[in-house]
Amino acid sequence: MKDDEKDLYFVEGIAVPQTPLPGEEPAAWGKTAVIGRRQPRVDAYERVSGTAVYPSDVVLPNMLYGALLRCPHAHARVKKVDASAAEKMEGVHAVLTGATLDGKVKWPYNEEVVTDLFDTRCRFEGEAVAAVAAATPYVARDALRAIAVEYEVLPFVADERKSLAPGAAQIHVNGNMIKSETYARGDVGQGFAEADVVLEEKFRTACEIQAPMELHGCVANWEGDSLTIWESTQGVYAVQAKIADILGLPLSRVRVIGHYMGGGFGSKLQPGKYTVCAALLARKTGRPVKIFLSREETLLAAGNRPPAAMTIKAGVKKDGTLTALQFSGLGSGGAYPAGGTSLLDWLVRDLYVCPHVQSEMTDVAINAGPARPFRAPGHPQCAWALEQMMDSLAEAIGMDPIDLRLKNIPLVSQARQGKPPYTTTGLSECIRQGAEAFGWREARRRTAAGRKDKGHLKRGVGMGSCLWFVGGGGPPATVIVKLFADGSVNLNMGASDIGTGTKTVMSMVLAEELGVRPATIQIEHADTGSTQYATPSGGSKTVPTESPAVRSAAIAVKQQLLKMAAGELGSPVENLRYTGEFIEAVDSGRKVKITDIAALKKQGVVVGIGYRGPNPEGKVVNPFAAQFCEVEVNTRTGEVRILRFLGAHESGRVMDRLTFDNQVFGGITMGIGLAMTETRILDENRTGKMVNRNLHDYKLPTALDVPVDMVSLPVDLPDSEANNTGAKGLGEPVTIPTAAAIANAIYDAVGVRVRQSPADPLTMNRLLAEQGQEVRS
Amino acid sequence: MRNKEDEEKTGQCQCRRGFTRRGFLTSVGVGAMAALATTGKLSSAKEASSAEIAAEQAVVITLTVNERSHQLLVEPRWSLLYVLREHLGLTGTKVGCERGECGACTVLIDDLPRYACLTLAVEAEGRRITTLEGLMQGEELGPVQQAFVEEDAMQCGYCIPGQIMSVEGLLRARPQPNQAEIRQAVSGNICRCGTYPHIFKAAARAADLKAKR
Numbered sequence: 001m002k003d004d005e006k007d008l009y010f011v012e013g014i015a016v017p018q019t020p021l022p023g024e025e026p027a028a029w030g031k032t033a034v035i036g037r038r039q040p041r042v043d044a045y046e047r048v049s050g051t052a053v054y055p056s057d058v059v060l061p062n063m064l065y066g067a068l069l070r071c072p073h074a075h076a077r078v079k080k081v082d083a084s085a086a087e088k089m090e091g092v093h094a095v096l097t098g099a100t101l102d103g104k105v106k107w108p109y110n111e112e113v114v115t116d117l118f119d120t121r122c123r124f125e126g127e128a129v130a131a132v133a134a135a136t137p138y139v140a141r142d143a144l145r146a147i148a149v150e151y152e153v154l155p156f157v158a159d160e161r162k163s164l165a166p167g168a169a170q171i172h173v174n175g176n177m178i179k180s181e182t183y184a185r186g187d188v189g190q191g192f193a194e195a196d197v198v199l200e201e202k203f204r205t206a207c208e209i210q211a212p213m214e215l216h217g218c219v220a221n222w223e224g225d226s227l228t229i230w231e232s233t234q235g236v237y238a239v240q241a242k243i244a245d246i247l248g249l250p251l252s253r254v255r256v257i258g259h260y261m262g263g264g265f266g267s268k269l270q271p272g273k274y275t276v277c278a279a280l281l282a283r284k285t286g287r288p289v290k291i292f293l294s295r296e297e298t299l300l301a302a303g304n305r306p307p308a309a310m311t312i313k314a315g316v317k318k319d320g321t322l323t324a325l326q327f328s329g330l331g332s333g334g335a336y337p338a339g340g341t342s343l344l345d346w347l348v349r350d351l352y353v354c355p356h357v358q359s360e361m362t363d364v365a366i367n368a369g370p371a372r373p374f375r376a377p378g379h380p381q382c383a384w385a386l387e388q389m390m391d392s393l394a395e396a397i398g399m400d401p402i403d404l405r406l407k408n409i410p411l412v413s414q415a416r417q418g419k420p421p422y423t424t425t426g427l428s429e430c431i432r433q434g435a436e437a438f439g440w441r442e443a444r445r446r447t448a449a450g451r452k453d454k455g456h457l458k459r460g461v462g463m464g465s466c467l468w469f470v471g472g473g474g475p476p477a478t479v480i481v482k483l484f485a486d487g488s489v490n491l492n493m494g495a496s497d498i499g500t501g502t503k504t505v506m507s508m509v510l511a512e513e514l515g516v517r518p519a520t521i522q523i524e525h526a527d528t529g530s531t532q533y534a535t536p537s538g539g540s541k542t543v544p545t546e547s548p549a550v551r552s553a554a555i556a557v558k559q560q561l562l563k564m565a566a567g568e569l570g571s572p573v574e575n576l577r578y579t580g581e582f583i584e585a586v587d588s589g590r591k592v593k594i595t596d597i598a599a600l601k602k603q604g605v606v607v608g609i610g611y612r613g614p615n616p617e618g619k620v621v622n623p624f625a626a627q628f629c630e631v632e633v634n635t636r637t638g639e640v641r642i643l644r645f646l647g648a649h650e651s652g653r654v655m656d657r658l659t660f661d662n663q664v665f666g667g668i669t670m671g672i673g674l675a676m677t678e679t680r681i682l683d684e685n686r687t688g689k690m691v692n693r694n695l696h697d698y699k700l701p702t703a704l705d706v707p708v709d710m711v712s713l714p715v716d717l718p719d720s721e722a723n724n725t726g727a728k729g730l731g732e733p734v735t736i737p738t739a740a741a742i743a744n745a746i747y748d749a750v751g752v753r754v755r756q757s758p759a760d761p762l763t764m765n766r767l768l769a770e771q772g773q774e775v776r777s
Numbered sequence: 778m779r780n781k782e783d784e785e786k787t788g789q790c791q792c793r794r795g796f797t798r799r800g801f802l803t804s805v806g807v808g809a810m811a812a813l814a815t816t817g818k819l820s821s822a823k824e825a826s827s828a829e830i831a832a833e834q835a836v837v838i839t840l841t842v843n844e845r846s847h848q849l850l851v852e853p854r855w856s857l858l859y860v861l862r863e864h865l866g867l868t869g870t871k872v873g874c875e876r877g878e879c880g881a882c883t884v885l886i887d888d889l890p891r892y893a894c895l896t897l898a899v900e901a902e903g904r905r906i907t908t909l910e911g912l913m914q915g916e917e918l919g920p921v922q923q924a925f926v927e928e929d930a931m932q933c934g935y936c937i938p939g940q941i942m943s944v945e946g947l948l949r950a951r952p953q954p955n956q957a958e959i960r961q962a963v964s965g966n967i968c969r970c971g972t973y974p975h976i977f978k979a980a981a982r983a984a985d986l987k988a989k990r
Contacts, residue, residue, distance in 0.1 A: 048918060263933040662970075
């Protein structure tokens with residue numbers, strides 16, 4: 001902060017919005033002073049200086065280190081666990097096994113499927129078998145090696161497409177079928193009959209793993225009967241609820257703190273067995289216990305995006321009217337019910353206008369680690385199939401891919417009961433503005449001409465569009481804003497900032513309303529002991545959920561200040577204006593400095609409480625997007641270089657342009673991983689074990705895998721119907737159409753359809769060879 | 778998938794002479810790890826030719842971290858990462874894989890970016906170790922840190938200390954790097970949030986800020 005700003009809590013010369021009278025709804029923001037600008041993060045200093053304490057950084061006095069012993073087999077029965085040698089080791093303080101727990105501690109995989117914490121039946125490689133606490137992590141790992149486990153190795157099934165085959169290994173007593181769902185509207189038979197062109201294709205996306213950079217884990221500490229957990233989590237209240245339930249504790253005895261966290265992408269919406277083990281070991285030893293998983297453990301047992309095998313059949317008229325879409329999807333959330341086909345068909349149902357739609361989805365069990373929600377569950381997989389099919393249809397009827405999409409833009413959510421309208425639909429703007437900025441039509445002409453060239457480097461451009469089935473947020477959210485006597489402000493909010501900039505955006509909302517500097521705002525968040533209830537940060541809903549509550553709380557503060565000033569200025573509240581520095585009376589022209597209001601000085605603080613109001617009835621709030629890319633395929637090596645990317649995103653009002661762009665680039669990068677490099681490989685024939693359980697073989701996109709030329713093009717459409725800040729979610733749509741856009745660009749370059757992800761050089765070589773293109777090594 | 782042009786351009790560049798994901802396996806570190814794995818014993822760095830000691834037998838070493846000297850009792854098998862974080866409280870250095878794959882633990886050893894998870898504490902004796910905390914000038918951010926703030930080169934922020942150290946190491950060797958050199962320099966630091974474009978910008982701005990100071 002500059003020296004001349006040090007004693008100023010407010011920003012000079014910035015107009016703050018009119019304060020509504022109590023009971024009135026605030027008007028939508030017009031021209032904003034703070035919202036929408038490029039605001040660096042309010043906690044950036046902490047994050048780059050090393051002073052931010054992430055849960056994995058917590059070191060408490062007398063703390064022990066815990067570790068979990070995990071089943072090395074894809075499917076096995078634990079016959080005997082001998083921990084006697086481990087217990088006697090110097091530095092080992094506690095060992096937990098199935099025998100020591102005696103079936104008293106349960107782990108709910110969901111509401112119906114509940115097992116022992118250390119179950120004798122291990123249905124996936126990496127299932128927990130025992131846990132230890134020791135003086136150092138090194139001794140803890142020594143102790144794990146000293147535990148002798150006798151396993152009966154059982155037959156396994158590792159491929160979802162073989163799970164229901166006769167003779168497949170049976171994972172649960174009722175078989176391997178987890179769930180099947182169907183959906184229909186109209187009559188697809190009629191739709192196909194009306195079509196000029198009908199195409200059918202099969203697609204598959206590989207299993208992808210969240211792999212946030214901070215490992216999953218926690219530190220647990222008991223003070224008497226009260227448990228405190230520092231967990232790397234997206235939702236402290238969700239962790240509190242599950243741990244209290246498992247350990248039979250009142251919610252008030254479980255405090256969960258998660259101020260900073262190093263990424264989750266859905267895999268940290270819930271606690272893990274590690275959380276329970278840390279709490280149990282801490283209770284047994286009477287000392288704090290820290291358990292953070294190894295990278296290998298997180299790849300095996302801390303969630304994934306399920307593999308999806310999809311068939312899509314589509315009918316279209318020559319003029320581009322879609323007549324029918326038929327979809328079947330097979331997925332697996334691993335060994336336990338975990339949303340293996342969650343939302344897998346949603347884009348088919350809802351993205352484009354289509355009268356006749358039918359889908360069926362089958363979720364089966366395989367012997368692999370359970371899925372956890374992964375950034376836009378189901379959507380990138382479905383986009384991989386649907387968006388490639390849209391391009392195939394466009395080609396078949398001789399239409400440009402963007403024209404086909406523009407022909408079928410929906411204004412209502414067709415898949416929902418009663419076909420409710422969207423509050424705003426930015427889909428066509430995203431496609432039009434994105435195509436314009438990308439230079440789509442010129443690029444298509446250029447790549448079409450390039451196909452005739454003899455060279456081995458072929459360029460192609462592709463695009464994909466999407467919606468995200470929620471993203472409007474909603475109640476409950478409660479936020480408390482305190483304005484102190486010196487005019488500085490404290491924000492109290494339970495939501496986690498998972499890296500999206502939540503704290504920064506909320507500070508900007510306060511700055512916009514109160515006229516205070518974002519830097520002077522103190523934030524308490526993500527602590528069940530001291531902050532307000534919040535749902536976990538996931539589903540692209542944190543900004544549209546929390547920001548309206550923050551705005552309401554700020555308004556509540558202003559209303560109280562106006563009331564305090566009314567007596568002092570001798571004017572009724574409706575004649576007073578809050579300006580940031582002063583409260584002015586429009587009738588008398590008198591004014592009082594906020595910090596000079598006698599009642600504020602006496603009271604010391606003004607407390608404003610804000611609640612998230614309901615979403616508009618009968619309307620749907622969804623974000624929309626279109627992404628465009630250009631690739632270069634080397635037909636000799638099968639390598640694909642991504643040359644440039646553009647993301648056009650409509651997520652209501654742009655709150656912070658800096659963090660907005662950052663989200664867009666991040667989503668595209670993650671989508672590049674799905675399209676190009678990421679796949680969980682299970683040894684499906686011999687052992688069922690994961691063979692690439694490290695970050696060398698499970699390839700996350702690096703700095704060399706993303707194009708330098710990445711453009712974020714916000715389609716800024718404040719959604720005044722959605723909520724009082726006009727914001728919609730962004731974190732998930734940014735990764736939905738990416739992989740499909742790349743696949744479409746590859747097709748444009750070399751005319752091969754990559755039906756199965758990832759499009760690595762081996763796959764590309766095979767596809768190019770099948771198509772008869774020259775491949776030389 | 779790798780950008781061939783960039784690699785060719787930087788093939789001659791010695792700007793990142795520290796450990797890379799691939800380079801490590803051919804260097805001395807693997808010898809020490811292999812010896813530990815097979816015999817459970819390790820020669821201490823100081824006394825390469827003298828008596829062997831057991832992996833869990835503590836030895837006294839002196840580490841120079843951020844220009845301060847620390848005398849420590851460590852097991853020879855302890856990584857520099859573990860000692861920095863859990864014993865010296867320097868948690869700016871992050872832990873992401875403990876096997877040289879992610880770069881979250883990058884520190885500078887004698888000005889070169891190195892993975893602290895693949896460096897045994899005993900190996901680091903007598904070297905100049907710089908961590909994220911060591912880039913601070915009192916309570917003021919160093920130029921690379923400042924550039925990361927201004928360009929919003931962070932999301933969850935967990936990989937960022939490692940990214941900053943890699944950029945710092947790059948700039949100490951090459952004060953005015955080109956785009957390809959920047960990309961190469963941070964290619965051993967994975968950012969799962971995908972903040973790379975902002976990191977590239979921050980690295981370029983950091984070079985400018987450093988030149989001005």
